[in-house]
Amino acid sequence: MELTQYSERKNFFLRSQPWCVDRLEIDDSQVVLSGWAVPCDGVWESLEFFVNDQAVEFSCKLDRSDLLQVFPFWEGSGQIGFRISIERKDIHGAGETVVVSRHCNSSSSKYGNYYFPMSRDLYENLPPARLRSQVHGSDDASSFVLEGFSSYKKIDFLFKEHLGDGHQKVLPVLDWGCGCARVCRYMLEENEGLHGVDVNGEAIDWCLANLSPRFEVSQHKPPLPYPDDYFQAVYGVSILTHLSLEDQADWMAELLRVTRTNGIVILSYHGSSSLLRFNLSGEDFEDLQQHGYVNLGKNHAFGKDSEVGAKYFDTVQLPSSFQRIVEGWPVDLSFHEGVFGNHQDVVVLTKK
Numbered sequence: 001m002e003l004t005q006y007s008e009r010k011n012f013f014l015r016s017q018p019w020c021v022d023r024l025e026i027d028d029s030q031v032v033l034s035g036w037a038v039p040c041d042g043v044w045e046s047l048e049f050f051v052n053d054q055a056v057e058f059s060c061k062l063d064r065s066d067l068l069q070v071f072p073f074w075e076g077s078g079q080i081g082f083r084i085s086i087e088r089k090d091i092h093g094a095g096e097t098v099v100v101s102r103h104c105n106s107s108s109s110k111y112g113n114y115y116f117p118m119s120r121d122l123y124e125n126l127p128p129a130r131l132r133s134q135v136h137g138s139d140d141a142s143s144f145v146l147e148g149f150s151s152y153k154k155i156d157f158l159f160k161e162h163l164g165d166g167h168q169k170v171l172p173v174l175d176w177g178c179g180c181a182r183v184c185r186y187m188l189e190e191n192e193g194l195h196g197v198d199v200n201g202e203a204i205d206w207c208l209a210n211l212s213p214r215f216e217v218s219q220h221k222p223p224l225p226y227p228d229d230y231f232q233a234v235y236g237v238s239i240l241t242h243l244s245l246e247d248q249a250d251w252m253a254e255l256l257r258v259t260r261t262n263g264i265v266i267l268s269y270h271g272s273s274s275l276l277r278f279n280l281s282g283e284d285f286e287d288l289q290q291h292g293y294v295n296l297g298k299n300h301a302f303g304k305d306s307e308v309g310a311k312y313f314d315t316v317q318l319p320s321s322f323q324r325i326v327e328g329w330p331v332d333l334s335f336h337e338g339v340f341g342n343h344q345d346v347v348v349l350t351k352k
């Protein structure tokens with residue numbers, strides 16, 4: 001992590017050039033993408049966007065006063081909105097998937113791009129707004145697809161990088177904490193060995209009724225209903241981000257139990273790339289440096305009184321917290337920065 005002094009956060013922010021597409025509008029003739037972007041060192045002239053590796057025109061420095069609350073340490077953050085509007089016919093090489101990148105060679109930044117499908121079918125049969133909001137923070141249907149599809153693509157890249165095969169050939173796979181299948185819905189047709197579990201019975205009921213019989217409700221504590229050494233890969237997008245350190249350790253041991261030797265467990269967490277989105281107090285930041293993990297308190301996405309909500313927090317951590325948890329376990333760790341939502345970091349555990 002580059003950020004050593006909390007007072008450096010503005011410079012860290014400008015240097016790391018975070019960006020986010022938080023709205024996608026797509027119809028028969030046009031695609032409009034909007035979000036926010038911090039240009040390199042705050043120099044707007046350097047900002048560029050590419051759609052399928054072609055430079056595109058865009059408007060920038062648009063009002064995003066909502067962001068002043070998120071990034072209060074930089075007064076410029078209220079004016080970092082951007083908008084790309086492009087005719088469908090002008091999207092070169094648009095097959096099934098469109099990639100939006102800040103680099104002319106999008107494969108060099110594969111974990112930091114956005115991806116969305118062109119097929120209209122993939123914007124249909126979505127879960128109801130209430131279930132979408134619980135996992136996505138907004139009920140906007142197109143951005144639910146954009147974020148879920150981007151995460152699915154990145155899981156596929158991680159499979160290829162760590163197992164040598166894409167998702168069609170990695171069998172069986174478990175989506176741990178799948179919610180209403182925002183991510184795994186794109187794998188279901190091509191992977192007959194894909195299973196999903198979640199503690200949220202309402203989300204699992206929707207998946208069972210609308211997607212596949214391979215979904216199950218799990219409990220807040222291990223075990224999972226699968227034998228030892230069963231899965232080739234397990235992934236959990238945005239689950240550790242909500243768990244106490246004790247629950248994280250229990251679940252990592254359990255996920256490794258159900259994973260076979262040389263298989264992998266991919267888990268996202270709020271790490272250095274997410275730090276500034278939580279605007280940690282100086283005290284929390286000190287705590288993080290010292291202990292490698294901070295619990296920032298309850299997250300209310302599931303309501304204060306729900307069963308899921310009772311053990312659902314916002315957490316931030318450093319790689320050292322994982323190294324401590326797995327000390328002495330037969331496992332190798334590797335890390336990727338800024339993957340899901342372009343800010344959640346990822347730890348990959350390979351079972352030895």
Ligand SMILES: C[S@@+](CC[C@H](N)C(=O)[O-])C[C@H]1O[C@@H](n2cnc3c(N)ncnc32)[C@H](O)[C@@H]1O
Pocket residue numbers: 134135136176177178179180181182183197198199200203218219220221236237238239242308
């Ligand atoms: C932010 S949502 C992410 C859902 C899904 N992975 C996605 O990316 O859309 C977090 C999910 O974790 C689930 N969850 C929380 N604790 C869990 C646990 N101990 N085991 C399984 N799922 C859990 C919640 O019910 C919720 O669906």
